[in-house]
Amino acid sequence: MHDGVVPTAHLQATDEDPEARQVEKSVPGVEAACRPIVADDNGMEMEMKFVSKVAVILSLGLAASAAPAIAHHSFAMFDQDTVVSLKGVKVVQFRWGNPHVFVVVESGNIRYALECSSPSAMNSLGWKHNSLKAGDTIDVTMFPLRSGKPGGALKTATLPNGTVLGDS
Structure with missing residues (x-):
């Protein structure tokens, strides 16, 4: 129809x-x-x-x-083309927390604040919340700050027992 x-x-x-x-x-x-x-x-x-x-x-x-x-910031503040080694530095502080783990070490009269990855990333690389303690003597490699100030991004840490722990 x-x-x-x-x-x-x-x-x-x-x-x-x-x-x-x-x-x-x-x-x-x-x-x-x-x-x-x-x-x-x-x-x-x-x-x-x-x-x-x-x-x-x-x-x-x-x-x-x-x-x-x-x-969150980028890691552009670190010179990732340069690796600095510090031997026999004393751990002043090891802070395990988000968003980043921090290690503060002292070499002579200079303190270096070393930024690390997140606790979960560090844990997957073998780090634990008690891997370091104030007073430990360690060797570190780091990517230094571009500004030239004492500090950087942690690359590796050699613990008192010889264990080498890296960062992502």
Whole structure:
């Protein structure tokens, strides 16, 4: 009767138009298409509220997970083309914590703050929270700070027992 084409005049069907109601019943899917969209708390508006809440939650989760990456610095401050060896230095402090492990060593009157990887990365390389203690005498290799200040990124540490521990 309509060959699958719905007459445009019938797309705006209302309850007051009996002829349009007849077309809606004879063509599958037309009845639903001709109903006016009414947003109520049980329909589209509720679905949109849910979608909006999910979008907000996902956005907050993404922002929270990106915060540590934004706060983290690069290792560009270290000259990774130069390796400095310090022999027989005394451990002043060994701080095991996030985001980085730190070793402070003393050679003569100079203190070097050596930045390491995260505790989890260090642990996977054989380090433990008690691998060093204040007063230990160790040898270290490091990538020095580009600024020339005493410090750098730890490359290796040779412990009092001869064990060599590296950093990633």
